[in-house]
Amino acid sequence: MLKVEKLESGYGPMQILWGPDLEVKPGTITSLLGPNGAGKSTLLKTVLGSVPVMGGSVLFEGRDVTSLPTHKKVDLGITLVPEGKHLFKEMTVYENLIMGAYRKEARVHRDESLELIYSLFPILFERKDQKSGTMSGGQQQMVTIGRALMTKPKLIMMDEPSQGLAPKIVMEIFETIEKLKKEIGLTILLVEQNAAALDAADYVYIMHEGVIKAEGNPEEIKNSDEVREAYLGI
Amino acid sequence: MKNNNVIILLMVFLMMAIFNAQSVFAAKLEKVIIGHPAALSGKYAKAGEQAVAGIQAAVDWVNSVHGGIAVDGKKVPLDYKYYDCESRKESVTSLLERLITSDKVHFTFAPYSSGLTLAGAPIAEKYGMVYMDHGGASDKIFRQGFEYVVQTIGPGSRYHAGTLEMIKKIDPTTNPHPKKIALAYEDSEFARSVMDGAEEKAKELGFDIVFKRTYPKGVTDLTPLLSDLKAAAPDVVIGGGHFQDGQLLNKQMADLGINTRLLSLIAAATLPAFGEALGEFAEGVMGPSHWEYGVTFSKEGAAKEGLTWIGPSQDEYVKLFKKAVGSDTLPDYHAAEASAAVLALVLAVEKVNSVDPDVVRDALGELKFMSFYGNWDIDKTGKQVGHAMVDVQWQKGERKIVWPESAKTADVVYPKPDFK
Amino acid sequence: MIFEQLSGNLLQGVILGGVYGMATMGLSLIFGVLKVVNVGHGAFIMVGAYVALILFQTLGIAPPLAVPVALILGMALGMLFYYTAIKKLLKGPELASLLATFSIGVILEEVCKQLFTSEARGYHWGLDKLDLGFTVLPYSKLIAFGGSILVGLLLYLWFHKTRAGMAMRSVVEDDEGAGVCGINVDWEYALSFSIGIGLTVVSGVLLTMFIPVGINPYMGGSYTLKAFVIAVLGGLASPYGAFFGGLVFGLIENGSYTLFAQIPGLEPFAMTRFFSFVMLLVILLIRPTGLLRTK
């Protein structure tokens, strides 16, 4: 579904990505793991278009989308659950979700998407008129995921959804992610430092210093001592 | 590569500015040049534009009608060189020096305003150049001991003297007698000297000052001050400072329905734009002016007073001015002042047959003359003492001179009509 | 007596403050969305004043009807300056955008000087006035006040009830979040700069209904400074906060005058200004999010 080839990008004079290759197959969860500063977030942002591309290409469903602006990519069905949530804190939960269905294509399905999200996260229905900035971290993460679902995506990229959350909530989040794959058939690209992401994944990439160092099934990665010690610290 | 080009270009600019071709020193006097770091942009642009056009008109007259300046037994043309100091003090000094040293001008003019006049004074003094002050009305300039500064504009302290004398005369202290005067001026050195002068004069004539307040420059709403003023119930309001605040004061007095027997504003009320801006609210509003279109100074009048006359008649002057600005603009007193300063220089130079600054400066000290601008006479310090102001009143959308009686073009409407 | 004056001044202050508030909304909107402080703010107010003046004098169009013209002109100017200068400076240092907006202001001033000369001009609409006894209110002021409230209200509705307005609000809240929702952030920047400038030019028209005189190319400076104080009062990034900031400012400016006037030896008008800037500092320190926000 998503194919990243020799992607290079960075901020101004500072290059971060040095040509990683990566593929996400439809209907799977693909995990991208690696230490802090490996360039994982930059990769996601480059795919979505908020960081300028310096070289290489991005293909979505076989189509070259490398230089398409972000909002056009959202139209095609790519979205991101950004690191650090990036909610509209002064807006209510409901308003946040509605904003997810901003594009014309998503607006058509607005009500059914809302229904789905409220069934996934009943708490969001209870609190739909609360300002999102006043909620707990876990709830905010739910709103972020809900907002991303509202765009009616085919591919969701998630940037460290477990960050800063209590272990119990992390479990819940991962369960939800798996549910999204199984029940709605979403394709997911999951970026994590948390090794728990290994278990949820169908396929794993290991990234370090802007390049892919290893890839394989979760078992293969787990069984490779070299990879575990060098990049995962487990 | 592109970057280098830009840098080189700017460097060339720099070199051109510093070593800009110097005019060859002329051993024989071929023309007389006056130099002027004018205020053509920035906050004094309005007055600066008028002054430049005024000087151009006067120079035009000297060359085309007067036939040039008579020095050394022949007539040489008068030349005028001006730069734009942007109403900024640091530019005044460098541009003035450039005029003196590179352009070799013979006489210098100060920019508009007391502050900028002061900024250039030390340079003019250093080079011993006559420095014609046409727009710095502060009395204090002439208490500093400058030797080369010569004023044409009248000093601020006398702006409202005529107005007060007029009230005293035409509204004798019978019932109801106007004794209560309110002063509301802009807070600046110039306006304050006008206010203090007015206060002194008013007390001398037996009026009561019931209100005396200033407002800061750049004010956008005078309502609180005016409601205070309204409470003091004055018979006469005098004040102002600049163009905008004068319009504002008038407009907001009308808004608040503050009716008085007389309203007199410095600077603003004497300009054509005032009537256009205020419409019927301008009716009856007065203002002291150094000069006004319609004054009746003439060659015959000069002869009667036994004074030398120089320069164009008023109508000729207006024609020359319009030619200089290239549009149908009437000159106001900022232009007339600057023109009169040129005429004073011409007379002084011709009298002593020299362009030596010291000799000319002495001649200016002795000089007494009349032009379309009126009388001209300075005291020992260079301060203008000969020029009398006129009072202008808006009557049916036109400016009429109503005081002094000898110069008036219409009778004063007093008390002024109420605001509708 | 003093009470009567104070109440008159306060009422005038509210009316004036409404117009001030309106004149600040554009500044706050632009800061809220782009994080750019528009130092050339006052110059756009000046442009609006000329729009009202010229339309009235040459075509006899009543000032309220000049509002749509001002809005269109302002939005066009906003787009022009956004795509020629601002867009390229958004990622640069703060300094660059400050200097750019300042230069834009200078360009406008100098162009207007060439077009209209630096003469202070005005127009005379000639409406009647309302005498309340303790103070007098011309109808043109009341119309300006009503217009300001209307614009403020429309802006509020637009922000809260329309899709486009909510999208812009979401960019104010979090531009990255807005991006993943498929909102074209760059276009929202352009649009909000354009609307911000449009509002500012419109406020210039309304200001002339309040004060139809003294219109000149350099009149904007004092409005820029006032707008800064008002914007901070209302919370720098909140356009309708700015409206209430304006009301508060008008009240304080006119109210404190009466009080300062009781102290001998002071120039109350200048002290009023001094007081408003002190207030600016205090608010920045204690409550940088503005008076309204609860956080």
Next chain:
Amino acid sequence: MMRHLQKYSPILPVLLAYGVLLGIGLAYPGKWQLIAQLAFYCALGQAFNLFMGMTGYVDFGYVAFLGVGTYGMAVSIYFLYDKGLGIGLIFIGLALAAVFSTGLSLAVGAVALRLRGAYFAIATIGVNEGFRYFVEGARIWNGADGMIFSRHLRKAVGRETAMTLSTQWADILVFGVAVLAAILTLVYMRNKVGYALTALREDEDAAKVMGINVTKFKIIAFITSAVLAGLLGASAWALKLTYVYPEDVFEIHYTVEAIIIVLLGGAGTLLGPIVGALIYGASKYFLAIVLPGFQLLIFAPIIIVIIVLFPEGTVGILKKKIRGTALEKFII
């Protein structure tokens, strides 16, 4: 020893530039005022850059320090001229200027330095305007009337000396301020202050977490920059022009000029303010002569073009070009 000297070698081009400028001024007395005006812009840029360039904080009310400095010198001459102090008045004036600007910078620093970005810029504008209206409203030192003290200076030191002071020594003092500002900038750059401020400019929070006493160094740079401005005001505005009006010395336009100069040259560089000042001053002067009345109309778009195309300023670009060459040691 050598290493020590090398550390400070970038001062050489700076001294060279000021030396050449001063040399031209002395060799062509008829150009002295132009040189003086350029020196004023150099000093203004250099002093402003000391704080703004190093910290990234834009003090929009910077001109207030020049203003109080002007008042320092003015007060000394206006009130003490008949005390028989002679030339000593000037030193008292400079001292007062330093005291006033230090005092104001401490007060402003205590309040405004807690703020960042646009909030800091607006707060400092507020300080400048508030201070001006306080002077006018409370009628301090004649309020809006200001002080005209040409006469006083003349009474104190005699006509000839007064004239030389105003038309020559005041400008030499400006050169002094410029050189002093450059030296202090380099010393700070090469010492703890500079490192701390660089860290602060990149990421203030991170610098705090790293245990750098950000506030202390920020205040040191702020006060230094303010005192230099005070001295500049005392010499270029008070001693040279011999009058002071509050609306003239608290005029925000001068802060903008400082920003333009620093940005044209390159913020945070040592040589930048000089290059910026020369470009700015010379082109302004040139336009005033060639096209009087139109220079702002021409200048403003040029500034926009320059900041859009060269956001790092001329010296910033130069630094990039000479990276790795022998010149690198001298140009920072």
